[in-house]
Amino acid sequence: MIGDEEEVTSIVNRLRRAHGQLAGVIGMIEDGRDCKDVVTQLAAVSRALDRAGFKIVATGLRECMLDDADRPAGENLDVAQLEKLFLALA
Template sequence: MFADEEAIGTIVNRLRRAHGQLAGVIGMIEDGRDCKDIVTQLAAVSRALDRAGFKIVATGLRECMLDDSDRPDGENLDVEQLEKLFLALA
C-alpha cells in the first residue's frame, strides 16, 4: 500500500485508538450513560477516523499520482478520482 513505514504506523495507531474509543461508546450506550457524554465520545471517534483517512490520502497521494508507466497495475488516478477521494472524507 505505502512505502512509508512511519506513516503506516501512525495510521494504524490512529485506527486502533478509534477502535478503542468506539468500543467505549458502545459500552456507554449499554450502561445507559448520559446522551451528552455519548455524543461527545462519538464525535471524538469521528475525528480520529477523519484524521486517519486524511493521513491515508495524504500519504498515498504520491503513489496515486505516479505516471501510468511507474504503476505496477497500470492504473493512474485522475483529478476527478482524487476529488472523489477527498470528498468521501468530507
C-alpha cells in the same frame, strides 16, 4: 501501498485508538450513560477516523505526485479520482 512503514504504523495506531474509543462509546450506551457524554465521545471517534482517512489520502496524493516524474508524457494524474477520495471523507 499507503506509504512507508512509519506512515502505515501511524495510520494503524490512529485506527486502533479510534477502535478503542468506539468500544468505549458502546460501553457507555450499554451502561445507560448520559446522551451528551455519548455524543461527545462519538464525535471524538468520528474525528479520529477522519484524521486517519485524510492521512491515507494525503499520503496517496504525495506518492502520486512523486510518481509523476516517472509518468509517461501525456498520461495525467487522475485528479478526478483523488477528488472523489477527498469528498468521500467530507
